[in-house]
Amino acid sequence: MEKLSIKEKKLEAINLNVFYGQKQVLKDVNIAIKANTVTAFIGPSGCGKSTFLRTFNRMNDYVEGFRKEGDIIVDGKDIYQKMIRVEELRKKIGMVFQKPNPFPKSIFENVAYGLKIQGIKNKKLIEETVEKSLKQSALWDEVKDDLKKSALSLSGGQQQRLCIARALALEPSILLMDEPASALDPISTSKIEDLIWELKQKYTIVIVTHNMQQAGRISDNTAFFYMGDLVEYDETKKIFTNPEKERTQNYITGRFG
Amino acid sequence: MSHLESELVQLKNEVFELLQLVHSQIEKSKESLLTSDKDLASHVVANDKRVNASELKIDRDCENILALYNPVAIDLRFVLACIKMNHSLERIGDNAEGLAVYVNISPGAFPQEIMEKFNLAPAFDRCLQMFSLIMDSYRQEDPALARKVFNLDELLNEYNRKATKTAIELIKTQPELAEEILYIMGALRKIERMGDLTKNMAEEIIFYIEAKVLRHNKKK
Secondary structure: OOOOOOOOEEEEEEEEEEEEOOEEEEEEEEEEEEOOOEEEEEOOOOOOHHHHHHHOOOHHHHOOOEEEEEEEEEOOEEOOOOOOOHHHHHHHEEEEOOOOOOOOOEHHHHHHHHHHHOOOOOHHHHHHHHHHHHHHOOOHHHHOOOOOOEHHHOOHHHHHHHHHHHHHOOOOOEEEEEOOOOOOOHHHHHHHHHHHHHHOOOOEEEEEOOOHHHHHHHOOEEEEEEOOEEEEEEEHHHHHHOOOOHHHHHHHOOOOO | OOHHHHHHHHHHHHHHHHHHHHHHHHHHHHHHHHHOOHHHHHHHHHHHHHHHHHHHHHHHHHHHHHHHHOOOHHHHHHHHHHHHHHHHHHHHHHHHHHHHHHHHHOOOOOOHHHHHHOOHHHHHHHHHHHHHHHHHHHHHOOHHHHHHHHHHHHHHHHHHHHHHHHHHHHHHHOHHHHHHHHHHHHHHHHHHHHHHHHHHHHHHHHHHHHOOOOOOOOOO
16 A cells, blocks of 8 residues: 555554543554545454544543544644634544434525534525535435425435435535445445545545445545454555455455444 | 355365366376277267366356356456366366377377376376366465466476477387377476366466466466
8 A cells, every 4th residue: 555645644553542431443554645635444343443543533522421632634734632622623524434324404594504503694605605515425416396395205215315414414524324225225235435536636544334336436545443453544446346354355255243 | 144145165175076077097098098998098088078167167157156146356356266276177177088089099009118208107196196286275265275286287398398309309210100209298298288288277276376367477
């Protein structure tokens, strides 16, 4: 795997150890993620991949007993420094969850929500941003005439793309996705995957997935986690054709996990 | 054992059965050619239908495994190797059948001394030796056995290189045997081709086990 220069590194973990109380869930993880790439985190349940994903926007801060050692660097800055404002950080790093979680509001209000919370009142700017975000999330054509309809009336796949639009409205540069298509049917999954592939032109995307074929289809690089260890991190093509480590091979071929 | 694993085991057995069948086709084509046994030659020709049927079955099974199980890493390499070995085996089978057809269409027995001049029997033996190594390598998943095939193929190439010159000289001295001489030279070409295809299978076995691509690489 190519070595990245400091400028090329969008996200980085250095000697990261994470604990929940006495339990260590990540062990000395070192990884550097290049800008405008899609990186897949794979591994069996409980291997630490979601915990790791959530360290990048400090979602674990609220988890009882959470403690970390080592550094998480985003755009060259340690995001766990005291001076970092978490709300600002999360503007830069959007997150999409496994289950679509639109607010019980209109489609328009869902996308505009983050902007309004930030105090943006310019109506034209909000409208333009909503349209732009819905277009980026490939949902605009399907909802442009129904923006006032409840977001809850949308299908699961549309709701998930709405959640992506909501994240994009804040113009982040990084998108974290925790199994974003695992609750969707194949057509909706395919739309989300196509969308991820297009979004990487503008965003750095990290995705947790249990679907090996999905990781193969959409990611440039893949990191395999097992029991808190980052076992292997390489180009996705390499991981899925000729992984270096036997544990990786056993996992992706379904021999264990 | 997972469902995919059992499918792969079944595929492995099917390819091994085809290896055994094609090995037997080469042996019988050798015997029929060297002894001008037309009955045996007819048996080889008829048996080629079994080779073709096996090829189609293996192709279909590989397609199903790829479509239904999305194999990756060593499993994917194994299926890809099987597809290519399957193709090589069918072509080796065609060459064995072609040799048997020579026996059937030749008016009489091929003269022993002419076959000796073309090294037909040692060429057959070398081809079978290479093929047996492939069978062992495949069954034992041992790439070292497959690698031995590359050097062994050199003798067949050497026989083949000399064949044209040998044919010209023999036709000059024994023009009445021109037809037999050309058939025997054709037979040697087919044996050399079977050697090349066997070598291709060695490359596929090494690709499957070691993930190394040796095709078009002179340093093997």
